[in-house]
Amino acid sequence: MSDPAPILKVRGLVTRFGTQTIHDGIDLDVRRGEVLGLVGGSGTGKSVMLRSIIGLKKPEGGRIEILGRTLSELDERGRREIEARWGVLFQNGALFSALTVAQNVRVPFLEHTDLSAKLVGDLIRVKIDMVGLPAEAGAKYPSELSGGMRKRAALARALALDPDILFLDEPTAGLDPISAAAFDLLIRDLQITLGLTVVIVTHDLDTLVTITDRIAVLVDKRIIVGTLAELLEHPHPWIREYFHGPRGRAARHET
Numbered sequence: 001m002s003d004p005a006p007i008l009k010v011r012g013l014v015t016r017f018g019t020q021t022i023h024d025g026i027d028l029d030v031r032r033g034e035v036l037g038l039v040g041g042s043g044t045g046k047s048v049m050l051r052s053i054i055g056l057k058k059p060e061g062g063r064i065e066i067l068g069r070t071l072s073e074l075d076e077r078g079r080r081e082i083e084a085r086w087g088v089l090f091q092n093g094a095l096f097s098a099l100t101v102a103q104n105v106r107v108p109f110l111e112h113t114d115l116s117a118k119l120v121g122d123l124i125r126v127k128i129d130m131v132g133l134p135a136e137a138g139a140k141y142p143s144e145l146s147g148g149m150r151k152r153a154a155l156a157r158a159l160a161l162d163p164d165i166l167f168l169d170e171p172t173a174g175l176d177p178i179s180a181a182a183f184d185l186l187i188r189d190l191q192i193t194l195g196l197t198v199v200i201v202t203h204d205l206d207t208l209v210t211i212t213d214r215i216a217v218l219v220d221k222r223i224i225v226g227t228l229a230e231l232l233e234h235p236h237p238w239i240r241e242y243f244h245g246p247r248g249r250a251a252r253h254e255t
Contacts, residue, residue: 005068006029006030006031006032007030007031007032007066007067007164007165007197008028008029008030008053008064008065008066008165008197008199009028009029009030009063009064009065009066010026010027010028010029010053010062010063010064010065011027011062011063011064011065012025012026012027012061012062012063013025013026013027013028013049013052013059013061013062013064014026014059014060014061014062015045015048015049015052015057015059015060016060021221022043022044022045022048022221023045023048023049023052023059023218023221023222024221024222025061025062025222026049026062026218026221026222026223027223028216028223028225030165030197030199031197031213031214032197033195033196033197034197034198034213034214035187035188035191035197035198035200035211035212035213036197036198036199036200036212036213036214036215036216037200037202037207037208037212037214037215037216038050038199038200038201038202038215038216038218039201039202039203039208039215039216039217039218039242040217040218040219041218041219041238041242044218044219044221045218046201046218047091047169047170047201049201049218050167050169050199050201052064053066053167053199054083054086054088054167055071055079055083066082066085066086066165067082067085067164067165069082080111080112083112084108084112084161084163085161085163085164085165086163086164086165086166086167087108087157087158087159087160087161087163087165087166087167088158088166088167088168088169089151089154089155089158089166089167089168089169089171090154090169091169091170091173092150092173092174093142093150093151093153093154094154095142095150095153095154095157096142097141097142097143098141099141100138100139100140100141101128101133101137101138101139101140101141101142101145101153101156102121102124102128102138102139104142104153104154104157105124105127105128105138105153105156105157105160106120106124106160107157107160108157108160108161109123109124109160109161112161113161123160124138124160125138127156127157127159127160128153128156130156130159130190131152131153131155131156131159131186131190132152132182132186133149133152133153133156137149137153147174147175147179148175148176148179148182148183151171151172151175151183152183152186155171155186159190159194162194163196164196164197165196165197165198165199166191166196166197166198166199167198167199167201168187168198168199168200168201168202169201170201170202170203170204171183171187171200171202171207172184172202172204172206172207173203173204177206180204180206180207181206181210184206184207184210184211185210185211187200187211188210188211191211200212205242205243208228209228212228213227214226214227215227215228215231217231217236217238217239217242219236219238219239224236224239228243231243232244
């Protein structure tokens with residue numbers, strides 16, 4: 001039996017800033033139900049690629065297909081429909097500082113649904129509880145929360161509409177090791193429970209080792225994809241330095 005069609009398909013992606021080419025003909029398939037880590041050195045365009053996939057940056061070439069639909073071919077209505085089927089956790093959470101946690105989680109409902117206020121309120125409470133926040137966190141503003149709680153609040157907003165695919169941009173950046181490990185386990189638990197497909201932009205080796213099924217490495221303006229075991233055997237110098245260096249060995253509990 002052949003594998004089902006990928007939930008996300010990137011073909012020939014080219015992105016540039018001025019005369020500088022960041023990605024030069026990238027192909028990537030993300031399988032439904034997997035956790036894919038996206039890594040690379042500084043300047044390789046990890047976040048740029050994520051922004052291109054979700055339409056925040058128009059690529060100079062290539063095609064991006066999500067859930068069987070090519071983004072560049074969608075009209076405004078089609079675009080809104082597809083956006084409602086993914087959730088995004090941006091770097092640092094990107095919560096609206098003037099809104100409470102509950103109001104932040106309400107935003108996707110206001111943008112994409114016409115559900116009753118009572119039902120939305122009930123759903124907001126479910127989402128807040130789902131990410132491990134206490135009920136009283138809903139009335140707090142982002143400035144009143146710890147870094148780990150802000151990440152969870154942003155995750156609750158990303159999960160508001162029960163997305164098929166979840167994009168996370170450096171979700172554990174800035175967290176202490178205990179909070180980062182707890183967030184990793186939360187992502188894996190939610191992925192299993194909800195049947196999510198998750199794409200994680202990260203430099204955190206612990207995250208890669210703990211929860212990813214495959215890893216996509218941006219090198220030389222291209223991409224190399226494999227399991228951790230496969231990448232440990234890859235000859236590319238940057239990949240070897242990244243995964244076999246002291247931090248990589250520590251993440252795998254090697255000496």
